[in-house]
Amino acid sequence: RHVSDAFIEDPIRVLRVARFAARFRFTVAEETKRLMRKMSKSGELNHLVPERVWKELSTGLMEKYPSQLIEVLSETNSLSYILPKSKELNFIDLQKLKAALDYAAARRLSLECRVAIFARSLISETTKYETITKKDINLVFEKICLTRKCSDFSFLTLRSLFFLAKDIMVTGSKMPVLNFKKNFREALKVMNQKKLGILVIIRNKFINGL
Numbered sequence: 001r002h003v004s005d006a007f008i009e010d011p012i013r014v015l016r017v018a019r020f021a022a023r024f025r026f027t028v029a030e031e032t033k034r035l036m037r038k039m040s041k042s043g044e045l046n047h048l049v050p051e052r053v054w055k056e057l058s059t060g061l062m063e064k065y066p067s068q069l070i071e072v073l074s075e076t077n078s079l080s081y082i083l084p085k086s087k088e089l090n091f092i093d094l095q096k097l098k099a100a101l102d103y104a105a106a107r108r109l110s111l112e113c114r115v116a117i118f119a120r121s122l123i124s125e126t127t128k129y130e131t132i133t134k135k136d137i138n139l140v141f142e143k144i145c146l147t148r149k150c151s152d153f154s155f156l157t158l159r160s161l162f163f164l165a166k167d168i169m170v171t172g173s174k175m176p177v178l179n180f181k182k183n184f185r186e187a188l189k190v191m192n193q194k195k196l197g198i199l200v201i202i203r204n205k206f207i208n209g210l
Helices: 005-009 012-024 030-041 050-061 066-075 084-088 091-106 111-122 134-140 148-162 165-171 177-191 204-209
Strands: none
Touching (some): 012 050, 084 111, 111 134
16 A cells, blocks of 8 residues: 555556565555556556666566566556557456466566566467567567567567477577577476467477477
């Protein structure tokens, strides 16, 4: 619960509340939610510096309960201002995203993996994996100063669902190979969950090779 009206002076506090909810799994007071909705509706979130948004969002994604980050931002109508593509998420998609992120957190997957899960949820279901470009990833996170490492990993993970191992490793050659293999294998585990409702198509020997 906010303790004074000064809360409204800095819109980044909307993200900070969501981040702390992801860490401590507390319930945000209804009067604070109303104030956060008011801040979102006023358009103040549109003026946040992308670097500050990324700092809060990335930290929240790496907390123990990242689903709470999404929950709070969604309940206060803030998620769509930070990630416009999230407007296209229906209730079921949102629940799948939250479940997948908590699954990733329970297994201590990397930030790159968690961002890739986010990207998978925000890219249209009608988009074919083989046509996804880095531009598509950057458009999803257009209001966030997404790191190149996270952007590249999201792109590689989604594109690789329809590529052979050698193609992936050539494309990802600028990344540390061992870390890339480990993170990609973990990302596949998450993306193959029925919670996300997608089918991973990869050759068996590629999976075994990782």
